[in-house]
Amino acid sequence: xxxxxxxxxxxxxxxxxxxxxxxxxxxxxxxxxxxxxxxxxxxxxxxxxxxxxxxxxxxxxxxxxxxxxxxxxxxxxxxxxxxxxxxxxxxxxxxxxxxxxxxxxxxxxxxxxxxxxxxxxxxxxxxxxxxxxxxxxxx
Numbered sequence: 255x256x257x258x259x260x261x262x263x264x265x266x267x268x269x270x271x272x273x274x275x276x277x278x279x280x281x282x283x284x285x286x287x288x289x290x291x292x293x294x295x296x297x298x299x300x301x302x303x304x305x306x307x308x309x310x311x312x313x314x315x316x317x318x319x320x321x322x323x324x325x326x327x328x329x330x331x332x333x334x335x336x337x338x339x340x341x342x343x344x345x346x347x348x349x350x351x352x353x354x355x356x357x358x359x360x361x362x363x364x365x366x367x368x369x370x371x372x373x374x375x376x377x378x379x380x381x382x383x384x385x386x387x388x389x390x391x392x393x
Contacts, residue, residue, distance in 0.1 A: 308372045309336075338370045 266273050317324070320339055329337035341361035349355050362368065365381035365388070373390050374380070382388045 309370055311370050336369050338368075 315328075322339065325337050325339040328334055343359050344356055345359060346354055346356045375388060375390075378388070379386075
C-alpha cells in the first residue's frame, strides 16, 4: 500500500470522533441542499400554475376615455384572443406610520364575467353586491 493511503487510513482511525463529525456534517449539508432545491422546484411550479390559472393579461393599455366600442374594436383584431375593459384609478395615502401607500382601484361591471386577470376572494360574499368593494392583496 502506498504511504499516502496508509497515512490517510491511520488519520481516520486515530481521529474517529472527528471523522464521524465530518461525515455527519457532509450528510446534513447534502440533505439540506437537496431539500431546499426540491422545495424551490415544487414552489416555483405551484406558483406558476396558480398564476396561469388567473388567465393573466399579456398587455394592459391605459386609455381615456374608453367604452364598449373600443373594447370591441380591440377584441375584433385577429391577433387578440380576449379583451376586457375596466375602469380604474390609483390612490395614494399616508398610513398610520406615515409611509406613503399606493393602491389601485378597479371598477368591474360584472364579477361573474371576468375572463382576464381573474381572482377569487379569501372571504366574504361572491360576487360582491352592487356598489360594494372587494379587496385584493398583492405585493
